[in-house]
Amino acid sequence: AQTVTQSQPEMSVQEAETVTLSCTYDTSENNYYLFWYKQPPSRQMILVIRQEAYKQQNATENRFSVNFQKAAKSFSLKISDSQLGDTAMYFCAFMKPSYSGAGSYQLTFGKGTKLSVIP
Amino acid sequence: GAGVSQSPSNKVTEKGKDVELRCDPISGHTALYWYRQSLGQGLEFLIYFQGNSAPDKSGLPSDRFSAERTGGSVSTLTIQRTQQEDSAVYLCASSLGWASGSWGTDTQYFGPGTRLTVL
Secondary structure (H helix, E strand, O other), X not given: OOEEEOOOOEEEEXXXXXXXXXXXXXXXXXXOEEEEEEEOOOOOXXXXXXXXXXXXXXXXXXXXXXXXXXXXXXXXXXXXXXXXXXOEEEEEEEXXXXXXXXXXXXXXXXXXXXXXXEO | OOXXXXXXXXXXXXXXXXXXXXXXXXXXXXXXXXEEEEOOOEXXXXXXXXXXXXXXXXXXXXXXXXXXXXXXXXXXXXXXXXXXXXXXXXXXXXEOHHHHOOOOOOOOEEOOOEEEEEO
16 A cells, blocks of 8 residues: 655745755655645635656656655645745645546555745 | 536535535546544545546445435435534545546545534
């Protein structure tokens, strides 16, 4: 079974600064997908970024980028120029694709990191 | 377009009663997932639908939990004889699934969840 670990339960960052959230995972699979989701107080889970394990290039989405280290099984999220709207719970998630009719594509989540952006 | 919607937003029930939670996925999404988010357990996968079939029910915690999906669209999660430990936020997500040609590895979009409180 896959496990996802987020070792930082809470973090804070000054507005306009950069912060990095860490995530490690354990799997014996070679092909998989990794995600960062954001959950603000509204409860709506919002995709921040995704990474395919077969791609060596780190994914980026505007102010959000990842540092994907496959051998180390590490997938950290960097938020640049932090904004007040970035305040939320951030969840790292793992997906092992199943290329058969009986499989599923469930996400396995870490426990989350609560990020507070301070004005 | 419209996102994933869930109803009710909040549900308070008495121990032993049955509850039904509803999920309306994004139009055209063939895959649908239910997750449970609780303080003690974090985010857990419950069940996955592809169309009206449920290839993966492995996350349902007991036989008190069941789910169905009709017309390849709306899904209902039913909890019978609710217990206090069922109190949690129940999240639904949908994705293009097999329709995308990506074998279900496409992004899952989440609804705002239903907060269930069992007294």
